[in-house]
Every structure is written in structure tokens, then in C-alpha cells.
Amino acid sequence: MALKFHIVNRIREQVKAQGDKTALRFQTAKGWGDISWRQFGQRIDDISRAMLVSGLAVQDKIAIFANNCPEWTITDMAALQIRCVPVPIYPTNTPDQTAYILKDAGARVLFVGDQTHADIAMSIAEQCPALEHIISFNENVDFAGHPMGMSWEAFMALGNDNVEQELQTRIADAAMDDLTTLIYTSGTTGEPKGVMLDYANFAAQLESHDKVLSISENEVSLAFLPLSHVFERCWTLFVLHNGATNCYLSNTNAVREALQEVQPTVMCAVPRFYEKIYSAVHEKVATANPVKKGMFHAAVTIGNKMATSIQQGKKPSALLQASYRMADKLVLSKLRQLLGGQIKMMPCGGAKLEPTIGRFFHAIGINVKLGYGMTETTATVSCWDSATFDADSIGLAMPGAQVKIGKNNEILVRGPMVMRGYFNKPKETAETFTEDGYLKTGDAGHIDAAGNLFITDRIKELMKTSGGKYIAPQVIEGKLGKDHFIEQIAVVADARHFVSALVVPCFETLEGWAKELNIKYHDRMDLIKHSDVVEMFEKRITELQKELAKFEQVKKFTLLPSEFSMTNGELTPTLKLRRKVILERYKKQIEAMYKKHM
Missing domain, CATH: 3.40.50.980 (Rossmann fold)
Structure with a gap:
């Protein structure tokens, strides 16, 4: 190149x-x-x-x-x-x-x-x-x-x-074949591996992103994710490559204030960021008076119709356009203001985004572009097309990326954005490529007739129940994790006769709810054991998983008093669950759920 x-x-x-x-x-x-x-x-x-x-x-x-x-x-x-x-x-x-x-x-x-x-x-x-x-x-x-x-x-x-x-x-x-960087993948298991990326890898991504995304020198981006991660690092370089302004957020806890101060036009984020905004909005709506609640749902419905019309390439009717202008003025523009009010486009990556959340953001006028990629592919392999995307998919392959489905439905990738290999690890490098040079992603998925790529789960994280059913934990976690009462969730199913889960409540929301109902408690442990709290979570989880097959549904859950954290080794730096650590740490609580149902 x-x-x-x-x-x-x-x-x-x-x-x-x-x-x-x-x-x-x-x-x-x-x-x-x-x-x-x-x-x-x-x-x-x-x-x-x-x-x-x-x-x-x-x-x-x-x-x-x-x-x-x-x-x-x-x-x-x-x-x-x-x-x-x-x-x-x-x-x-x-x-x-x-x-x-x-x-x-x-x-x-x-x-x-x-x-x-x-x-x-x-x-x-x-x-x-x-x-x-x-x-x-x-x-x-x-x-x-x-x-x-x-x-x-x-x-x-x-x-x-x-x-x-x-x-x-x-x-x-x-030189294009100079090594540009070594990025050590955190991994959910095993020791880190140094991914070798060269200038040709980065150049391929700059060129392909220029074709797919419209970024001008007038854009303002907020660097919110850690620059140590391939997603934010590549995005920052893409922003600067286009002559735009990059704003650095050193304290991620101050993101709400920074959004209002900087008013970014573009910004990349992980699904958890969108989930929290979605939950916060719906939590506020849940406690609103009937008139405001009705206005919100009507506005989002109109926004959905407008987004669908645009995606299908149809001209919105005069009535829909008039309705949308009113909905936007009264509700949708105020929701966009949560992100500073100037957002044109927001890439999303790092994990699967629950389709409901993706549709919600497009309905309120935020062009979220869900993408799929890895450190080993210099970030993006595929992303949503602005007009024709399928919210259940992870988009179309980027220009230059060759994507196919291999054994065990594994997604395979080949192209100029794929790494050279792992530093000091020739054996691991050889094992991660097929004979014809495709990178084994470790993700399972399929491609539809329109070319949209769908991911079902990490192959290594697929769980098999004792009844022989395969469970994709991330799908279940995505369905339940969007609820504003749930902060984190870890599904348990491997070699078990039913699916269970460890659930960390969103304590800010839960404590507010408990106060309204005058529920008395001494501490968080006391709160999560309260019968009214357990009953409330049972009802919410039952409702949230209606779309799942019976064998995928969580039958038992345990509420935990504190969040999974990187400090305790339960999360990777990109906030993915380290399942082995969690299973070992909460072994007692997990066994208790199954002892009751032997």
C-alpha cells in the first residue's frame, strides 16, 4: 500500500x-x-x-x-x-x-x-x-x-x-511493513498476547473508513474509551487523520459533564455506555406522570417509523413528517441533549449491542453504527450501513475485509487489516490462522443473503447444558442487562440442567425504588434478601426473557451486593466477564441455586 x-x-x-x-x-x-x-x-x-x-x-x-x-x-x-x-x-x-x-x-x-x-x-x-x-x-x-x-x-x-x-x-x-504497535489482548483466559500490527494494517483501516464514514475536519470527538484499547486508539487516529478535533477525557466518571461541555459530533463507545443511557431514560419515564409517559412512547414510536422509512429508502408521508417534527421538538431533541445535542454519528463496538437499544437510538435521531472487530483485525471488520442496516446484525463487511463462515460456524476474516501475528508466540500465531490465511475469530455467526454478518456468541464461551442444549450466554445477558434495575449479569449453564444467573442490581435505582415503597433495610445485603426485592426481580426477569427459548431462560438467580470488578479480576479492562474467575469466586452461591433443584 x-x-x-x-x-x-x-x-x-x-x-x-x-x-x-x-x-x-x-x-x-x-x-x-x-x-x-x-x-x-x-x-x-x-x-x-x-x-x-x-x-x-x-x-x-x-x-x-x-x-x-x-x-x-x-x-x-x-x-x-x-x-x-x-x-x-x-x-x-x-x-x-x-x-x-x-x-x-x-x-x-x-x-x-x-x-x-x-x-x-x-x-x-x-x-x-x-x-x-x-x-x-x-x-x-x-x-x-x-x-x-x-x-x-x-x-x-x-x-x-x-x-x-x-x-x-x-x-x-x-515503511508500510514497519511494526506500528504491540497491543496486548487482555483475554478472558490465559496470559496476554502481543498483537503485532503494522502500518499497512492501519492504512487499510484509514482508507476503508474514509469510504464508509463521513468525517470532516470540523468534527469534534470525545476520547472516552481508554486509548490503550484498539477501538479508541484507531478511532483517535482516524479523527486526526481527517484533521478533526480530539477531546481527551481522563476521568470516565465525568462523561456526563464532558458531553455537555464538549458537545461532540462524533464519539465511539461500548454497548454498556448505550445500555446505561437507555436504562436511565426508561427509569425516568417509568416514574413520570401519565401524560409525559404517553408523550415519550408516542414520540419514540414516530421516531421508529421515520427511521424505518429512511432505512427502506421510502419517502416519509407528509403526515409522518409533520408528526416527526412535533415529536422531535417536544421529546426527541431533549433526549439527544443527553449526549450534548450535536452528535451526528456514534460508532459502537467491543461487544454485541442489544437490538432494542440500537433501534431506540436511531428512533431518537442518534446514528449509532454498531461494528464488529478485534485487536487482531486493527479494530473494525464490519459495521451497520447508515440506511439499510439490520439491528440484529453486526453490519456489512468493511471494504477490503473478506469474511466467511468456517467450521462450527466460526467467523473467519482475511484482508490487509489482519495482524501479522502474536509477538514471541509463533505456535499461537499458527493456530489462529486457517491453511488459506483466514484469521479464526473465535466468534460464531452467520451471513444472510444481503451480506449482513450476525454473531451468536464466543465459540469458547458457548455453554452446553447437561441436557445437551447449547446456550449463548451473551445473548441472554444482553436481553436482561438492558433493564434499568440490572447493573451486571453473569449467566451460568455449562454442564447444568438449567440456566441460572448471578445478578448485580443497579443499586441507585433499587434504593430509590425501595425508598418509595418504604422498605426498611440495614445495608445492601439486607436489601437484596428482602422478599419484595426478590419478587420484583423475578417478575422483571420473567418479562425480559419471554423472547428466549424455554431452555435458554434463567430459572434461578442470585442477587449480589457488589459489582464485578477489574480489581478483583472478574472483568477484563474492556469490561468483559472473566467467567472462570466469577464461577470460582461465587461457587457457593451457584451451588446453592442448583442444590434446591436437584
């Missing part, structure tokens, strides 16, 4: 073209600060020079262990510019996980965010023989005299004009 879509060239071209226009925005104590394209380019060059003075050779590894911030992307681009290989590390990773990645990758320089990341880095430095420097983005980080520690500003000051010729040579020598 031509160097036209080499990401370093694209960013340098935008620096020249955009000049003083805002490239990056970030949160400060006084509001949002701006970095122009010109400043962005200067800082990239400054850090590149500092890296060269530090002795980093072509294809040497550097690692980034921090929350989202402009320095994250500046460091990323600076390393790429001198043909080094950035290795992102999730900001929530434990010391052991971080040490494993640094050792396996052989990272020479580690960039950290706050004091927590610096402390972890210092505690494991001796375990990482290649590590030479620990650079903090935050000036207030205290390295307590650690010999490797240095601030971002002090590191930048190392750069000088003596390496200018080398910098220009490295930029000129850009």
Missing part, C-alpha cells in the same frame, strides 16, 4: 494544513484547554528528538501506562515518527500484568500518567531488564529519587538540534 495512508505522513500533512486550528482539547481546573495543530506538531517533534537523544533505535519498544490525555497521543506519534513501536498498557492493570507486558515487549522507556502508575512502575522496574527510563506526564509525580524517574518536561528538554538530521531520516525512511 502506498505511503499516502501512512499515519505519520497523514498527521504531518494535517499539521501543515490546519495550522492554528484546535487539534486536541483537555480538561484543566479552569475548564477545557486547547492545543493547536501547529503546537501538536511541535510537541511531537520535541518528544521525538528526546527519544533519539535517549538512544532509541528503529523498532525499539516504548510503553504508555496512563489515562487518556494529549500527552498519550503526542508520545504515540513521536515514537511512530522515529519508527519505534509504542506498547499501550491499560491504566487499570495490576503490577504483575504491567511487568509481564514490559518484559515480553522489551520496552526501554515507560511513560506513566499519575502517581499510581509511577508507583507501580517503580515497584516492578527491577523485574524489567530492558527498562531504562520512567517518564511521568504529570509534573506532580514524586519519584522519590528513583534513578529512572523523570518528568515529561525534563525528558522533552533532552532533545536538541544534533539529532535533527536523524529525525528527518527516520521520517523519510517510513
Whole structure:
């Protein structure tokens, strides 16, 4: 592939073209600060020079262990510019996980965010023989005299004009087969694997996304998901490739406020984000007076009709258009305001989105584009077409992506976006490809006559009941998890004679409900054992799973007093369930559900 879509060239071209226009925005104590394209380019060059003075050779590894911030992307681009290989590390990773990645990758320089990341880095430095420097983005980080520690500003000051010729040579020598990055997949089981992606992989995605998505230099994107994940990293690079503005959210708990302040026009998110908004809206509607409740349902129904009409390529009737204008004015525009009011398009990925939720967002005028992809495919393989998508599907294959169904209904992918392989793992690399070069995704699915791809479940996560029925847990979890009383759910069925579930309530909603009914309780454990609470959940779960086959329906459930978390090892950094950990941790509660029904 031509160097036209080499990401370093694209960013340098935008620096020249955009000049003083805002490239990056970030949160400060006084509001949002701006970095122009010109400043962005200067800082990239400054850090590149500092890296060269530090002795980093072509294809040497550097690692980034921090929350989202402009320095994250500046460091990323600076390393790429001198043909080094950035290795992102999730900001929530434990010391052991971080040490494993640094050792396996052989990272020479580690960039950290706050004091927590610096402390972890210092505690494991001796375990990482290649590590030479620990650079903090935050000036207030205290390295307590650690010999490797240095601030971002002090590191930048190392750069000088003596390496200018080398910098220009490295930029000129850009090659599409250079390794761009190593991204370690968290995985739900086993040790992390370093996915090797090159510039041709990224270029293929930039080119294909330009064909499918309409992104202009006037867009504003909010970087909400961790940049350490392939989805946000690729999206950020795509946004910058198009000369648009990228806003960095370092504290994900402040997303509601940030949406109002930044008013993004585009933004990528995972299904859980959409589920929470959907639940919050429906929770509020449930307690509204009959008039407002009626207006909401009527408006969404009209929005659905309008969306369906557009998808089918039909011109809406004059009556529908008039009804829609009224519905939009009274209800739908107010719902869009929850996302800042300016959203044009929102990619969704990382897991399957419950179709009901997808249809809801399109009904209120938010163009959610559900996509499917993996770290191993440099993110997107397929996505919803804006007009003709099927909400039950995960869309049409992206340009250049060859998708077919293999043994056990496994989705197979081949194309220029597919990784080179796993770093230092030739055996695992060989095992993940078919003889004809297709990547085995590990996902089961099918393709319909229109070319829409459908995913049923992770092949490795398919559960088989003792009666021989196969259960796709994610389908059940998607149906039940959209309820505003349910925060998290983990289905149990493997080798069991019926399906059960561990359910974490949304305690904010549940406690509000209990207060209205004057239910007395001492703590959360007391609350979830209350007969009225259990009965309420029984009714809701029964209603939510009506569309499921009898053998798929949850027969018993246990309410849990606290959420599954990354800290306890129950979730991956992308919030996927680590089922083995959960099954072991809650073994007692699970066995209790089945003992009653032996």
C-alpha cells in the first residue's frame, strides 16, 4: 500500500494544513484547554528528538501506562515518527500484568500518567531488564529519587538540534511493513498476547473508513474509551487523520459533564455506555406522570417509523413528517441533549449491542453504527450501513475485509487489516490462522443473503447444558442487562440442567425504588434478601426473557451486593466477564441455586 495512508505522513500533512486550528482539547481546573495543530506538531517533534537523544533505535519498544490525555497521543506519534513501536498498557492493570507486558515487549522507556502508575512502575522496574527510563506526564509525580524517574518536561528538554538530521531520516525512511504497535489482548483466559500490527494494517483501516464514514475536519470527538484499547486508539487516529478535533477525557466518571461541555459530533463507545443511557431514560419515564409517559412512547414510536422509512429508502408521508417534527421538538431533541445535542454519528463496538437499544437510538435521531472487530483485525471488520442496516446484525463487511463462515460456524476474516501475528508466540500465531490465511475469530455467526454478518456468541464461551442444549450466554445477558434495575449479569449453564444467573442490581435505582415503597433495610445485603426485592426481580426477569427459548431462560438467580470488578479480576479492562474467575469466586452461591433443584 502506498505511503499516502501512512499515519505519520497523514498527521504531518494535517499539521501543515490546519495550522492554528484546535487539534486536541483537555480538561484543566479552569475548564477545557486547547492545543493547536501547529503546537501538536511541535510537541511531537520535541518528544521525538528526546527519544533519539535517549538512544532509541528503529523498532525499539516504548510503553504508555496512563489515562487518556494529549500527552498519550503526542508520545504515540513521536515514537511512530522515529519508527519505534509504542506498547499501550491499560491504566487499570495490576503490577504483575504491567511487568509481564514490559518484559515480553522489551520496552526501554515507560511513560506513566499519575502517581499510581509511577508507583507501580517503580515497584516492578527491577523485574524489567530492558527498562531504562520512567517518564511521568504529570509534573506532580514524586519519584522519590528513583534513578529512572523523570518528568515529561525534563525528558522533552533532552532533545536538541544534533539529532535533527536523524529525525528527518527516520521520517523519510517510513515503511508500510514497519511494526506500528504491540497491543496486548487482555483475554478472558490465559496470559496476554502481543498483537503485532503494522502500518499497512492501519492504512487499510484509514482508507476503508474514509469510504464508509463521513468525517470532516470540523468534527469534534470525545476520547472516552481508554486509548490503550484498539477501538479508541484507531478511532483517535482516524479523527486526526481527517484533521478533526480530539477531546481527551481522563476521568470516565465525568462523561456526563464532558458531553455537555464538549458537545461532540462524533464519539465511539461500548454497548454498556448505550445500555446505561437507555436504562436511565426508561427509569425516568417509568416514574413520570401519565401524560409525559404517553408523550415519550408516542414520540419514540414516530421516531421508529421515520427511521424505518429512511432505512427502506421510502419517502416519509407528509403526515409522518409533520408528526416527526412535533415529536422531535417536544421529546426527541431533549433526549439527544443527553449526549450534548450535536452528535451526528456514534460508532459502537467491543461487544454485541442489544437490538432494542440500537433501534431506540436511531428512533431518537442518534446514528449509532454498531461494528464488529478485534485487536487482531486493527479494530473494525464490519459495521451497520447508515440506511439499510439490520439491528440484529453486526453490519456489512468493511471494504477490503473478506469474511466467511468456517467450521462450527466460526467467523473467519482475511484482508490487509489482519495482524501479522502474536509477538514471541509463533505456535499461537499458527493456530489462529486457517491453511488459506483466514484469521479464526473465535466468534460464531452467520451471513444472510444481503451480506449482513450476525454473531451468536464466543465459540469458547458457548455453554452446553447437561441436557445437551447449547446456550449463548451473551445473548441472554444482553436481553436482561438492558433493564434499568440490572447493573451486571453473569449467566451460568455449562454442564447444568438449567440456566441460572448471578445478578448485580443497579443499586441507585433499587434504593430509590425501595425508598418509595418504604422498605426498611440495614445495608445492601439486607436489601437484596428482602422478599419484595426478590419478587420484583423475578417478575422483571420473567418479562425480559419471554423472547428466549424455554431452555435458554434463567430459572434461578442470585442477587449480589457488589459489582464485578477489574480489581478483583472478574472483568477484563474492556469490561468483559472473566467467567472462570466469577464461577470460582461465587461457587457457593451457584451451588446453592442448583442444590434446591436437584
